[in-house]
Amino acid sequence: MITIGEQVTRDIQETAEVCVIGSGAGGGSLAAELAEAGVEVVILEEGGYYTSKEFSPHPHKAIPQLYRDAGSSTILGTPAIIFSEGRCVGGSTVINGGMCWRTPERVLHRWRREFGLEEMTPENLEPFFAKVEERINVAPQSPESLGKGDMLFKQAADKLHWLIHPNRRNQKDCTGEDACVFGCPTDRKQSVLITYIPRAMAQGARLYADTRAVKIKAQNGRATEVVAQVLDRQTRKKRHTLTVKAKVIVLAGGALQTPCLLMGSGLAKKSGQVGKNFLCHPNVKVVGIFEDEVRYWAGVHQGHQVHEFLEEGILMAIGGVHPALAALGLPQYGRRSLELMEQWNHMLVAGALVDDTTTGKIVRAPWGQPLAFYQVDHVEHERLIRAAALLCELLFTAGAKKCLLPFTYLQEISGMDEIPKIYEAGIKLSEIEVLTVHAFGTTRMGRDPRRAVVNGFGECHEVKNLFITDGGIIPTSLGVNPQETIMALATRAGQYLLENRARYLG
Numbered sequence: 001m002i003t004i005g006e007q008v009t010r011d012i013q014e015t016a017e018v019c020v021i022g023s024g025a026g027g028g029s030l031a032a033e034l035a036e037a038g039v040e041v042v043i044l045e046e047g048g049y050y051t052s053k054e055f056s057p058h059p060h061k062a063i064p065q066l067y068r069d070a071g072s073s074t075i076l077g078t079p080a081i082i083f084s085e086g087r088c089v090g091g092s093t094v095i096n097g098g099m100c101w102r103t104p105e106r107v108l109h110r111w112r113r114e115f116g117l118e119e120m121t122p123e124n125l126e127p128f129f130a131k132v133e134e135r136i137n138v139a140p141q142s143p144e145s146l147g148k149g150d151m152l153f154k155q156a157a158d159k160l161h162w163l164i165h166p167n168r169r170n171q172k173d174c175t176g177e178d179a180c181v182f183g184c185p186t187d188r189k190q191s192v193l194i195t196y197i198p199r200a201m202a203q204g205a206r207l208y209a210d211t212r213a214v215k216i217k218a219q220n221g222r223a224t225e226v227v228a229q230v231l232d233r234q235t236r237k238k239r240h241t242l243t244v245k246a247k248v249i250v251l252a253g254g255a256l257q258t259p260c261l262l263m264g265s266g267l268a269k270k271s272g273q274v275g276k277n278f279l280c281h282p283n284v285k286v287v288g289i290f291e292d293e294v295r296y297w298a299g300v301h302q303g304h305q306v307h308e309f310l311e312e313g314i315l316m317a318i319g320g321v322h323p324a325l326a327a328l329g330l331p332q333y334g335r336r337s338l339e340l341m342e343q344w345n346h347m348l349v350a351g352a353l354v355d356d357t358t359t360g361k362i363v364r365a366p367w368g369q370p371l372a373f374y375q376v377d378h379v380e381h382e383r384l385i386r387a388a389a390l391l392c393e394l395l396f397t398a399g400a401k402k403c404l405l406p407f408t409y410l411q412e413i414s415g416m417d418e419i420p421k422i423y424e425a426g427i428k429l430s431e432i433e434v435l436t437v438h439a440f441g442t443t444r445m446g447r448d449p450r451r452a453v454v455n456g457f458g459e460c461h462e463v464k465n466l467f468i469t470d471g472g473i474i475p476t477s478l479g480v481n482p483q484e485t486i487m488a489l490a491t492r493a494g495q496y497l498l499e500n501r502a503r504y505l506g
């Protein structure tokens, strides 16, 4: 029951018990939970429906197909931050790296203390994490899928006595093709596209792809209807209107799109928190160049993570980047860039994300799209510099002869003894290349309606029967990859709706 845009030949009026907007981590998982309990669900997804047969290893095809804005969104600030998210059935889970971590206890503690979310304990969340892990098959990688790059990374961390963990990933028999970010060609990554969406469809859910929700209507303080545009997949122009009258409406378009949709609908304005508190885990990367071939693409995307510096707000991993994308970020151009890329098989790209201590905001542009603003603070500034220095330490320990840095003026160093230069160079924020693929906080959850948009079950404080289950409800920086947290919270919201079925769906 997946309807793609071109199959729609007229305006449509739908009715459903629940309408879910967005089919990614938060939308797809909730839709399946409800559909499997017999709830009539309609899912609206702005992006296209593509299966692994249509995925491509070539960035020029894969990125426009699966990513919003062809992967080139920008978060405004100094430095501007390159941001990517998915726009397809399955959302960002189709193109993500597959890392799966439970919400750390220190983060839950903060949620309880700062946001009055007393029920957010590891014990209470355990069944939801366990259910998600079973649904998307969270498991360590088999040793055969690990490449040489990953092994070098692990050996170096061991040598430095740094805490390093095998990554928990949603995969079944992953063979380490390292194509996660263009959509898994073998369906071994257990994204929402091949787990929750088929479960929901098998129970009669109806999904409209190429369909963008543009307005939520409410009557007497209760959400009642979604107005959406069925788009032409190529031109992205409106072809038809689709309206869905539903008893419950769930927003799961991601932390940038959902606040924008709320603003465009004029809803949930009282708290003043919609679009505020934007968090994004800024990332830096360092490229190590080795004497011998590494061929790190011959192995899984990220087999391990260094957790030694989590308390300092730094998480490190190797990063499976396509050479075309890596070339964009190298500190050279022209012939020098070509010479560098000729060493591609000798390179190992490593990255680190840092915990946010500051927040940004999402604003709705006059043309209806979100604009994200985020100014890296002095704390993250120091963390980004330290993260780059630590990545160099790891890569030199692994045997790198040179490290290419994410800084405009200090572009490379050639040995461990040059690492102090990173701290001493007085690197300004404007001179750091920063990127991210995580977004939270913009419709944050909390007990107090003056400080939060939704409660701990994702229900909007101000609008009855309106729920939010995407990354936007996460109220603080996580410090680890977010998809499992998002799915667990969405699963919990689903259980809450089912337990209160008479009230919401009766």
Ligand SMILES: Cc1cc2nc3c(=O)[nH]c(=O)nc-3n(C[C@H](O)[C@H](O)[C@H](O)COP(=O)(O)OP(=O)(O)OC[C@H]3O[C@@H](n4cnc5c(N)ncnc54)[C@H](O)[C@@H]3O)c2cc1C
Pocket (backbone or CB within 6 Å): 021, 022, 023, 024, 025, 026, 027, 044, 045, 046, 047, 084, 085, 086, 087, 088, 089, 090, 091, 092, 093, 095, 096, 097, 098, 099, 100, 101, 181, 211, 212, 213, 214, 252, 253, 254, 255, 257, 258, 261, 437, 438, 439, 469, 470, 471, 472, 481, 482, 483, 484, 486
């Ligand atoms: C390249 C990359 C690598 C990543 N790696 C990891 C990783 O290894 N581990 C991890 O935990 N996380 C990772 N992430 C992040 C993780 O995938 C996201 O945090 C998570 O998927 C967000 O879930 P969500 O439900 O908020 O949004 P999404 O999963 O992005 O889903 C939102 C969906 O809603 C749709 N939508 C938006 N607005 C509308 C609208 N108005 N109408 C209809 N549909 C709409 C979008 O098209 C999209 O498909 C990665 C992300 C990227 C981009």
